[in-house]
Amino acid sequence: MLKVKGISCYFGGVAALINVSLRVGDNELVGLMGPNGAGKTTLFNVISNFVSPAKGKVYLKGEEITHLPPYNIVKKGLARTFQDVRVFNHLTVLENVEIAVPKSRDISFWRGIFPTFNGELIKRFVKNAAIECLELVGLSNLRNKSSQSLTFGQQRLLGIARALALRPYILLLDEPSAGLNKNETNALLEVIRKIHKRNIAILIIEHNINMLMRLAQRIVVLDRGKKIVEGTPDEVREEEAVMKAYFGREKCLV
Amino acid sequence: MLSVSLALLMGLAGQVSLGHAAFFGIGAYASSILSTMYGLPVLLSIPLATTVGMGMGFLIGYPVLKLKSHYLSLATLGIGIAVQEFFKAAQPITGGETGLYNLPDIKIDNFEFSSPLAHYYVVWAFALITIFFCDRLSKSFFGKRLIAIHSDEQAAESVGINVFWAKVYVFTFSSALAAFAGSLFAHCSYGAIEPGEFGVGLSIKIVIMVVIGGMYSVYGATMGAIIVSLLPEIIRRLGGFTSMDLTYLTYIQDIVFAVILIIFIIFTPQGIIGKKANKNA
Numbered sequence: 001m002l003k004v005k006g007i008s009c010y011f012g013g014v015a016a017l018i019n020v021s022l023r024v025g026d027n028e029l030v031g032l033m034g035p036n037g038a039g040k041t042t043l044f045n046v047i048s049n050f051v052s053p054a055k056g057k058v059y060l061k062g063e064e065i066t067h068l069p070p071y072n073i074v075k076k077g078l079a080r081t082f083q084d085v086r087v088f089n090h091l092t093v094l095e096n097v098e099i100a101v102p103k104s105r106d107i108s109f110w111r112g113i114f115p116t117f118n119g120e121l122i123k124r125f126v127k128n129a130a131i132e133c134l135e136l137v138g139l140s141n142l143r144n145k146s147s148q149s150l151t152f153g154q155q156r157l158l159g160i161a162r163a164l165a166l167r168p169y170i171l172l173l174d175e176p177s178a179g180l181n182k183n184e185t186n187a188l189l190e191v192i193r194k195i196h197k198r199n200i201a202i203l204i205i206e207h208n209i210n211m212l213m214r215l216a217q218r219i220v221v222l223d224r225g226k227k228i229v230e231g232t233p234d235e236v237r238e239e240e241a242v243m244k245a246y247f248g249r250e251k252c253l254v
Numbered sequence: 255m256l257s258v259s260l261a262l263l264m265g266l267a268g269q270v271s272l273g274h275a276a277f278f279g280i281g282a283y284a285s286s287i288l289s290t291m292y293g294l295p296v297l298l299s300i301p302l303a304t305t306v307g308m309g310m311g312f313l314i315g316y317p318v319l320k321l322k323s324h325y326l327s328l329a330t331l332g333i334g335i336a337v338q339e340f341f342k343a344a345q346p347i348t349g350g351e352t353g354l355y356n357l358p359d360i361k362i363d364n365f366e367f368s369s370p371l372a373h374y375y376v377v378w379a380f381a382l383i384t385i386f387f388c389d390r391l392s393k394s395f396f397g398k399r400l401i402a403i404h405s406d407e408q409a410a411e412s413v414g415i416n417v418f419w420a421k422v423y424v425f426t427f428s429s430a431l432a433a434f435a436g437s438l439f440a441h442c443s444y445g446a447i448e449p450g451e452f453g454v455g456l457s458i459k460i461v462i463m464v465v466i467g468g469m470y471s472v473y474g475a476t477m478g479a480i481i482v483s484l485l486p487e488i489i490r491r492l493g494g495f496t497s498m499d500l501t502y503l504t505y506i507q508d509i510v511f512a513v514i515l516i517i518f519i520i521f522t523p524q525g526i527i528g529k530k531a532n533k534n535a
Contacts (some may be wrong), residue, residue, distance in 0.1 A: 069416075071414045074412065076415065079413075082408075082412070088402040091401055096402075098306060098395065098398070099395060099399050099402055100414065105399075112396035112397060115390070136478050163413075
């Protein structure tokens with residue numbers, strides 16, 4: 001499904017990613033772990049081409065997407081969410097999702113001005129598709145609220161619904177549980193499982209190691225821009241290096 | 255109408271243009287030149303002028319929209335000044351500083367819209383049509399995509415929106431509308447135009463209209479336009495009571511505008527209509 005090959009990326013003189021390779025198989029759920037600043041989000045940005053890598057290639061379903069503009073990568077079937085949520089203010093919950101439904105792009109500039117019968121059909125189709133995505137994350141009853149009025153946890157879910165509306169083959173989730181309380185995290189876990197059941201591959205950045213252990217089929221650990229460990233959750237748990245990089249650093253921070 | 259055209263650009267897509275008067279002027283001059291020098295009927299010169307404005311909008315918008323936020327504003331400001339200077343300098347076709355005069359009125363068969371009242375109705379009719387269609391546009395998925403771009407360009411790209419082209423589209427359309435408004439202005443304003451009318455002052459006035467009325471709504475921009483055009487009149491009346499000198503009054507006008515703008519930006523960045531819409535939500 002997704003293949004990342006030998007990615008290196010520099011910001012100024014600092015190496016954010018060094019020769020990182022990674023694979024996500026069809027319908028696989030892969031966790032991406034590592035301390036702050038390890039380059040996890042940068043890797044996401046490279047995959048969705050918000051950041052161009054200095055070296056390396058990204059393939060989606062065998063097709064190279066390294067240099068495609070972000071909006072085209074989306075059309076190839078790769079969707080992502082953001083750590084800082086980024087819902088569209090001034091649009092309602094439903095509208096946020098609607099504009100992500102690919103069919104809504106059929107409403108071009110001219111169709112926006114002049115009403116057509118077909119336009120009404122598209123509108124109805126898009127609305128139903130959007131509601132379906134909102135139902136999946138459990139927000140459909142809030143659909144007419146302004147997106148700013150949602151709690152942080154709900155905005156996260158909205159971000160996921162928005163990404164789902166794109167009908168992706170693979171979904172990149174950037175720390176979906178950060179800043180959520182325990183109940184919200186459990187609800188999120190359910191949502192992720194549901195998405196996975198729909199045959200959508202998932203690559204997820206997650207700090208919460210326990211959650212990842214329960215969820216992921218495979219875990220990749222980054223540290224200081226390098227991949228240091230890869231394996232099943234149990235294998236990774238045993239890996240001393242992770243413990244050092246992860247918990248050692250965290251203790252130092254406290 | 256001009257305000258509505260900018261509201262589309264600035265309000266929905268969040269691109270601040272400080273050179274919108276340029277397109278207004280391009281429309282006015284294009285239509286004037288076509289109708290006086292080439293003797294085209296006004297009914298033909300207006301659409302042609304609109305097309306010219308659209309073309310210019312695309313040609314300018316395409317390179318300029320690669321810039322972001324305040325860089326974009328500066329570039330458009332520069333273009334606004336450049337275009338105005340062109341009007342002044344290109345004497346043979348634009349009449350230089352004195353501008354163009356003896357412009358024909360809108361004519362259908364033998365019926366001429368020549369009285370001020372007729373002008374008034376023509377302009378309002380077109381303004382209402384513009385408002386109606388722009389409002390439709392802003393509520394369509396296209397409009398919502400623009401709003402999304404306004405709030406977060408990267409996130410907008412992440413849902414598959416071609417941000418750059420969407421911006422070029424609105425910029426072009428907005429320029430065409432401004433040119434259309436300009437060409438109407440040329441034929442409905444005492445039959446004369448001069449470069450001073452299409453300066454940065456007007457551009458900023460349009461921005462004020464949009465800010466006061468509310469960025470996210472076409473009706474807001476209309477209201478802003480009405481308020482901004484009425485305000486000088488009100489001040490003049492008030493000034494009449496105090497029997498102040500007219501030059502002083504123009505200064506006071508500018509100060510009042512500035513104060514109002516600052517107040518609005520600080521307290522209701524969404525404008526009058528925007529505020530109401532939010533309460534309903």
